Amino acid sequence: MNFGNILNEIEQADPEVFERTSQRRDIFKSFGAKVAVAVLPFALGSLFKKAYGKNTDAITDVLNYALTLEYLEAEFYNKALASAGLIPSGAPNGAISTIAAHENAHVAFLKTAISGAGGTVVAKPTFDFTAGGAFPSVFSDYATFLAVAQTFEDTGVRAYKGQAGNLITSNEVLTAALQIHSVEARHASHIRQMRKANGFGDVKPWITGKDSGIGSAVQASYNGEEVTNQAGVEIVGINGQVISANAATEAFDEPLSKDAVLAIVKPFIVP
Numbered sequence: 056m057n058f059g060n061i062l063n064e065i066e067q068a069d070p071e072v073f074e075r076t077s078q079r080r081d082i083f084k085s086f087g088a089k090v091a092v093a094v095l096p097f098a099l100g101s102l103f104k105k106a107y108g109k110n111t112d113a114i115t116d117v118l119n120y121a122l123t124l125e126y127l128e129a130e131f132y133n134k135a136l137a138s139a140g141l142i143p144s145g146a147p148n149g150a151i152s153t154i155a156a157h158e159n160a161h162v163a164f165l166k167t168a169i170s171g172a173g174g175t176v177v178a179k180p181t182f183d184f185t186a187g188g189a190f191p192s193v194f195s196d197y198a199t200f201l202a203v204a205q206t207f208e209d210t211g212v213r214a215y216k217g218q219a220g221n222l223i224t225s226n227e228v229l230t231a232a233l234q235i236h237s238v239e240a241r242h243a244s245h246i247r248q249m250r251k252a253n254g255f256g257d258v259k260p261w262i263t264g265k266d267s268g269i270g271s272a273v274q275a276s277y278n279g280e281e282v283t284n285q286a287g288v289e290i291v292g293i294n295g296q297v298i299s300a301n302a303a304t305e306a307f308d309e310p311l312s313k314d315a316v317l318a319i320v321k322p323f324i325v326p
Contacts (some may be wrong), residue, residue, distance in 0.1 A: 119177035120313070122165040124214075126179045127320060128207055129158035134184065135204075138194040147249060151204075154242055186322040189272045198255040201246060206273040208243035209262060210311065210319055213276075215239060217310035240308070264304045275319050279309045 132155035135141055142148045169176045184193050184203065192199045244260040250268070251258055258268035265281040267273050283291050283303040290303035311319075 119169060119174070122162065122169065122177055123180065124211075124316070124320065125158060125161040125165060127182060127323060128211070129155065129162045130179070130182055131184055131204070131207065132158055134194060135200055141194060141197060141200060143197070150245060150249065154245075157238075157242070181325040182323055183325050184323060186272070189322065198250075198253070201250045201253070201255055202269045202273070205243065205246045205250060205256075205258075206267070206269065206276050208239065208246050209267075210276045210316060212240050212243050212308055213280075213311040214313075214316045216308055217312055217316070259305070261305050262308070263301050275315075279311075280304060282307070282309055 132151060136148075136151060136155055142151050166176050185191050190199050190203055193203050194200065247256075247258045247260050247268075250256045256268040262277060262280050265274075265277045265279065267277045281300075281304055283289060283300050285307055290306065291298055291300050
């Protein structure tokens with residue numbers, strides 16, 4: 056979960072939120088090494104309560120949206136680990152167990168933060184990880200499981216980057232956001248390498264163009280990644296260097312909007 060992005064969205068909705076509690080820099084210092092991870096949700100909830108009293112709707116909406124996405128990933132990995140014979144023992148099981156532990160920790164963090172802010176924690180949706188039958192063997196076929204895992208992780212990286220531009224004026228928040236973003240990207244890279252090692256897809260640790268290496272069923276998660284122009288600068292052949300279109304697209308992850316992410320995960324949520 057991108058903690059920095061959550062705080063930035065809150066400030067976008069109410070620019071004076073931090074001034075009503077403390078100075079921005081002091082707040083982010085308080086979420087640094089001096090505060091144990093275990094107490095972060097309580098500290099976050101206390102901050103929201105102090106700033107807004109009972110009017111926490113705008114904040115809890117952001118947190119509950121994030122929680123819904125974390126519910127999705129946590130349950131996905133939990134079910135995979137509980138599916139006998141799906142994940143090979145040894146390194147593969149260890150890798151998926153680690154990722155699952157991260158996602159479950161994110162869920163616990165957000166639920167505590169929402170409760171601490173006086174909000175109502177959104178109920179966990181009912182999930183259909185076959186996406187309406189698009190992936191019928193997701194928990195019985197290792198290749199299908201890793202393909203769906205790759206899609207979730209790649210989408211998550213782009214979703215987090217979708218808010219990075221809003222953090223540019225705050226070094227503290229931007230630093231926190233990019234640190235978490237890098238962890239999510241490493242998850243995506245590792246899943247891709249697991250697929251490659253098993254011959255499940257001709258993929259690299261990163262996205263090339265808008266190629267998913269999976270198929271049309273997940274194409275929405277990759278559309279837009281074919282961009283070769285960054286900040287108005289064409290990367291292909293820049294400064295006379297031999298840089299191909301593929302290399303240019305591989306160098307950057309393109310952001311996804313909130314609406315785009317919701318549309319992507321919608322097939323996995325039972326109405």
